[in-house]
Amino acid sequence: METFTLDLPSTPANGARALCGVVSSGNLEILVDTGHAPDRCRIDVSTSAQGFRDTWEAVLADAVARHPAGGLVLSINDAGATPAVVSLRLDQVLESLEQAS
Amino acid sequence: MSAHAITRRSWFEADARTRIHGLVDAGSFSELCGPHERLTSPHLAVLDLPVAFDDGVVVGEATLDGERILVGAQQGEFNGGSVGEIHGAKLRGLLDRARDTRPAAVLLAIDSGGVRLHEANAGLIAISELMRALLGARAAGVPVYGLIGGSCGAFGGMGIVARLCDGLIMSEEGRLGLSGPEVIETVKGVDEFDSKDRALVWRITGGKIRRTLGEATLLVDDDLGAFRGGAKALLARGAPLRGLAALDADQAALAARAQRHADARDGLDIWRALGLPDAERLAMLDADAFNRIIDRAETA
Amino acid sequence: MNAPWNRRAARHAQRLARVAHLAAGREIAAGKLIDVLEAVIEPGDRVCLEGNNQKQADFLAESLAECSPERLHDLHMVQSVLALPSHIDVFERGIASRLDFSFAGPQATRLAKLVQARRIDIGAIHTYLELFGRYFVDLTPDVCLIAAQAADADGNLYLGPNTEDTPAIVEATAFSHGIVIAQVNERVERLPRVDIPADWSDLFVVAPRPNHIEPLFTRDPALITDIQVLMAMMAIKGIYAEYGVQRLNHGIGFDTAAIELLLPTYAESLGLRGRICKHWALNPHPTLIPAIEAGFVESVHSFGSEVGMENYVAARSDVFFTGRDGSMRSNRAFCQTAGLYACDMFIGSTLQIDLAGNSSTATLGRIAGFGGAPNMGSDARGRRHASPAWLRAGRERAGDGPLTHGRKLVVQTVETFREHMAPAFVEQLDAWQLMEDMGMELPPIMIHGDDVSHIVTEEGIANLLLCRSAAEREQAIRGVAGYTPVGRARDARMVENLRDRGVIRRPDDIGINTRDATRDLLAARNIKDLVRASGGLYDPPRRFRNW
Numbered sequence: 001m002e003t004f005t006l007d008l009p010s011t012p013a014n015g016a017r018a019l020c021g022v023v024s025s026g027n028l029e030i031l032v033d034t035g036h037a038p039d040r041c042r043i044d045v046s047t048s049a050q051g052f053r054d055t056w057e058a059v060l061a062d063a064v065a066r067h068p069a070g071g072l073v074l075s076i077n078d079a080g081a082t083p084a085v086v087s088l089r090l091d092q093v094l095e096s097l098e099q100a101s
Numbered sequence: 102m103s104a105h106a107i108t109r110r111s112w113f114e115a116d117a118r119t120r121i122h123g124l125v126d127a128g129s130f131s132e133l134c135g136p137h138e139r140l141t142s143p144h145l146a147v148l149d150l151p152v153a154f155d156d157g158v159v160v161g162e163a164t165l166d167g168e169r170i171l172v173g174a175q176q177g178e179f180n181g182g183s184v185g186e187i188h189g190a191k192l193r194g195l196l197d198r199a200r201d202t203r204p205a206a207v208l209l210a211i212d213s214g215g216v217r218l219h220e221a222n223a224g225l226i227a228i229s230e231l232m233r234a235l236l237g238a239r240a241a242g243v244p245v246y247g248l249i250g251g252s253c254g255a256f257g258g259m260g261i262v263a264r265l266c267d268g269l270i271m272s273e274e275g276r277l278g279l280s281g282p283e284v285i286e287t288v289k290g291v292d293e294f295d296s297k298d299r300a301l302v303w304r305i306t307g308g309k310i311r312r313t314l315g316e317a318t319l320l321v322d323d324d325l326g327a328f329r330g331g332a333k334a335l336l337a338r339g340a341p342l343r344g345l346a347a348l349d350a351d352q353a354a355l356a357a358r359a360q361r362h363a364d365a366r367d368g369l370d371i372w373r374a375l376g377l378p379d380a381e382r383l384a385m386l387d388a389d390a391f392n393r394i395i396d397r398a399e400t401a
Numbered sequence: 402m403n404a405p406w407n408r409r410a411a412r413h414a415q416r417l418a419r420v421a422h423l424a425a426g427r428e429i430a431a432g433k434l435i436d437v438l439e440a441v442i443e444p445g446d447r448v449c450l451e452g453n454n455q456k457q458a459d460f461l462a463e464s465l466a467e468c469s470p471e472r473l474h475d476l477h478m479v480q481s482v483l484a485l486p487s488h489i490d491v492f493e494r495g496i497a498s499r500l501d502f503s504f505a506g507p508q509a510t511r512l513a514k515l516v517q518a519r520r521i522d523i524g525a526i527h528t529y530l531e532l533f534g535r536y537f538v539d540l541t542p543d544v545c546l547i548a549a550q551a552a553d554a555d556g557n558l559y560l561g562p563n564t565e566d567t568p569a570i571v572e573a574t575a576f577s578h579g580i581v582i583a584q585v586n587e588r589v590e591r592l593p594r595v596d597i598p599a600d601w602s603d604l605f606v607v608a609p610r611p612n613h614i615e616p617l618f619t620r621d622p623a624l625i626t627d628i629q630v631l632m633a634m635m636a637i638k639g640i641y642a643e644y645g646v647q648r649l650n651h652g653i654g655f656d657t658a659a660i661e662l663l664l665p666t667y668a669e670s671l672g673l674r675g676r677i678c679k680h681w682a683l684n685p686h687p688t689l690i691p692a693i694e695a696g697f698v699e700s701v702h703s704f705g706s707e708v709g710m711e712n713y714v715a716a717r718s719d720v721f722f723t724g725r726d727g728s729m730r731s732n733r734a735f736c737q738t739a740g741l742y743a744c745d746m747f748i749g750s751t752l753q754i755d756l757a758g759n760s761s762t763a764t765l766g767r768i769a770g771f772g773g774a775p776n777m778g779s780d781a782r783g784r785r786h787a788s789p790a791w792l793r794a795g796r797e798r799a800g801d802g803p804l805t806h807g808r809k810l811v812v813q814t815v816e817t818f819r820e821h822m823a824p825a826f827v828e829q830l831d832a833w834q835l836m837e838d839m840g841m842e843l844p845p846i847m848i849h850g851d852d853v854s855h856i857v858t859e860e861g862i863a864n865l866l867l868c869r870s871a872a873e874r875e876q877a878i879r880g881v882a883g884y885t886p887v888g889r890a891r892d893a894r895m896v897e898n899l900r901d902r903g904v905i906r907r908p909d910d911i912g913i914n915t916r917d918a919t920r921d922l923l924a925a926r927n928i929k930d931l932v933r934a935s936g937g938l939y940d941p942p943r944r945f946r947n948w
Contacts, residue, residue, distance in 0.1 A: 001149050001150070001151065017137055019118075019136050019154070022116050022153070022176055022178045022179060023151050023152070023153040023157075023178075023179050024178035024179055026820070027178070029136075029153060029154065031136055031137065031139075031154050033137060046151070046152075047151075048150070048151050049822065052822065055884050058884055058889060059884055075139075075154070077151055077152060077153055077154065078151065079151045080822075082628075082816065082817075082818040082822065083817065083818060083883055083884035084628050084816055084817060084818065084859040084860075084883060085628065087859075088627065088628065088631070088859075088915055088918075091915050091916065092915075092916055095916055110921070111921075111926060113926075114920060114926065274947075297944075298943075299944070299946060299947040300943060300946045300947060300948055302947070303947040303948055304948070307947070307948075382937075384948030385929075385932065385933065385937060385948070
């Protein structure tokens with residue numbers, strides 16, 4: 001497993017807890033908890049695919065630019081999802097927070 | 102979106118949480134030991150394999166038609182719904198809680214190939230503790246019902262757990278067995294059981310033959326609402342009291358069944374032996390039409 | 402008869418005379434087939450062996466491969482597809498040495514090894530129509546070995562639902578005085594219908610088992626992903642609806658199966674029934690059943706049949722082409738022509754796309770060839786009749802200039818990454834390396850970039866018709882290439898500018914919420930749903946059943 005943590009700027013989100021996705025081949029789960037700094041989003045990634053950190057960084061930076069994610073901690077367990085699936089799950093979980101607020 | 106899309110909510114394709122939400126009263130579910138507690142498998146972590154924040158099982162309390170129940174659902178997509186140490190402990194805790202708090206019932210949405218092989222003895226112990234806890238809940242008067250309609254079915258230790266329940270709801274997509282088809286083929290050879298012959302696998306382990314043989318109490322369509330309807334029906338029926346005489350009667354019925362169908366190769370042979378009309382077409386019928394035929398045969 | 406102007410006819414008579422004692426009239430006993438082949442075929446002959454990606458003259462192929470290389474050698478094989486091991490065996494055993502063909506999917510690796518070992522001389526890799534065309538020009542067969550369903554005592558042949566290539570092959574061979582030999586599944590007193598009259602063929606053999614047919618066009622809906630549903634929604638709303646595509650061909654992948662299964666649900670909800678997808682050049686895809694039942698489809702003409710669809714097709718004769726006997730009639734040459742000239746759109750998937758939009762399914766170490774995709778997936782410059790979709794695409798291409806012709810819509814639909822994180826968008830196609838490795842004259846490009854009108858990915862739709870320079874085209878492609886290295890090397894400002902002009906459209910721009918893209922939208926979730934949708938008429942092959 002490859003693990004790393006990113007700390008990215010994002011507009012403040014309504015702090016909430018959520019879960020999206022399932023850890024299975026080509027898929028991932030994203031757990032959302034509340035963090036501290038309201039304009040930062042911390043993301044802990046644990047992935048079975050080695051050597052794609054730069055791709056992850058690009059996908060995650062775009063996602064927290066698209067959606068308000070400040071003040072959140074995202075924890076990701078990944079079993080080899082493609083960027084398309086990662087983006088879709090991020091959209092799903094962050095949009096569900098926006099709708100809940 | 103179209104009405105078509107809204108009416109179809111497949112149990113088979115739903116994940117564990119979606120199944121629970123489809124099963125219980127809206128908004129009534131509160132999860133215990135949820136993903137935010139991050140009770141992940143230490144064994145998978147040691148093996149450098151992906152973990153899940155809920156270890157592949159969701160447990161909690163809810164109401165069904167206003168009655169308090171406990172509910173658990175396995176996540177078939179995570180490691181085949183396999184029972185590891187944490188996973189098993191969550192289910193065991195749910196059943197111990199049932200023994201202690203006496204809800205109207207426990208519903209277990211089973212979707213599992215059995216013990217998680219990566220966890221070896223810890224998994225085996227977990228599943229045997231789960232069996233004992235299930236019998237403990239039943240002994241305390243809390244009925245336990247299994248629901249089987251996911252891609253992993255109920256095999257191995259979870260096949261035994263399923264048969265320890267007071268009743269089972271299956272869809273035709275669901276499968277129930279002890280050793281899985283691949284295991285049988287590996288041990289006994291392809292002539293004994295061709296695990297790639299999907300039709301054969303379903304004719305032997307699938308929901309329709311299990312309903313025919315009485316192992317499944319109810320057969321329902323692959324639909325969240327149908328499983329909810331089935332659970333309500335079983336709850337209304339109440340748990341039958343199982344005395345020694347009833348067990349003796351079950352044993353005699355099983356012996357008679359084994360004798361009657363000794364030469365049957367698969368479910369189709371059994372349907373023919375039972376004299377069911379259009380045995381070849383039974384596989385295509387929806388649950389209602391199929392149940393009518395089986396009910397008629399049982400009362401005849 | 403021996404006049405120099407009629408030597409082919411004379412040779413035909415001589416060949417038949419050589420085997421007269423081995424046959425009972427037109428019929429060859431299965432056990433005598435090898436003797437017949439060795440006597441009737443001559444070294445150096447051009448032999449057409451029937452076999453596409455569906456129906457196979459497998460008994461004839463195996464028997465030819467078992468002939469003596471001392472009797473038969475240096476044959477020039479001309480055939481649509483190398484699908485069976487025996488198709489390669491004839492080269493490995495030294496019976497044949499030269500090959501002109503179209504597709505070699507299942508035998509692509511063995512073929513590549515023979516080429517590298519210089520054991521085979523490939524004339525060219527064709528599209529189907531090209532190869533059929535050459536049968537009548539410079540690749541006319543001396544002998545053809547074909548597959549039919551049944552023969553009568555006179556030698557009339559019935560082809561069954563899988564007509565496929567047979568009429569084209571027999572036409573070219575019989576009328577140039579070549580020898581036509583058919584393998585049949587059964588000999589009957591009376592044929593349901595005569596597809597090949599007796600005086601177009603010479604000999605037949607009842608094969609010991611029915612000819613092999615591959616269910617190549619069956620896609621289990623259970624394997625369609627949410628991402629494919631998203632891309633199908635984009636294609637339907639962003640292309641089919643916009644251009645009002647009425648006449649079309651689909652590729653065989655899961656991406657297009659998803660589109661077929663969204664017609665009765667998503668497309669219906671957009672009010673598109675009767676406005677799109679009425680006329681098809683398409684094999685009878687099981688995944689099209691729900692759309693047919695929902696009243697989307699007026700007609701389907703097919704290249705071949707599909708295993709298990711026979712009863713359904715026969716029961717829907719208003720939609721499918723069927724004979725007086727009720728069974729399906731397919732024809733690859735005509736259906737390819739229909740796809741090329743009478744359809745306004747082709748949509749299919751691929752493995753790699755480069756920055757010019759060229760796409761290829763070539764992978765290193767395999768010579769797979771083309772099949773029919775380049776015929777479907779190319780703008781027919783000879784087309785003259787207009788249709789709204791064709792005119793609109795032509796107008797987009799022409800810009801403000803005078804409009805002299807329309808344009809076919811050629812759509813490639815791909816996820817940006819395939820499995821194992823292999824990017825679908827690349828700076829250079831593997832086809833170029835394959836060309837060098839195999840000593841080819843050209844890279845095996847499936848669809849040329851200048852024929853492609855749109856690329857659909859999960860990130861959006863790129864409309865290449867609206868690009869006004871090679872640089873714009875490159876950025877339009879990078880702009881939908883997602884997080885592949887090609888996509889990440891985009892010029893972000895130029896891509897935003899292309900988006901403002903509608904050259905690139907994101908799901909948002911089309912009015913699609915990615916959260917709605919789930920398998921719940923599919924009109925069938927599995928094979929059993931398709932059987933039910935067909936009213937029990939569809940009878941899927943065993944491997945696709947769980948009952």
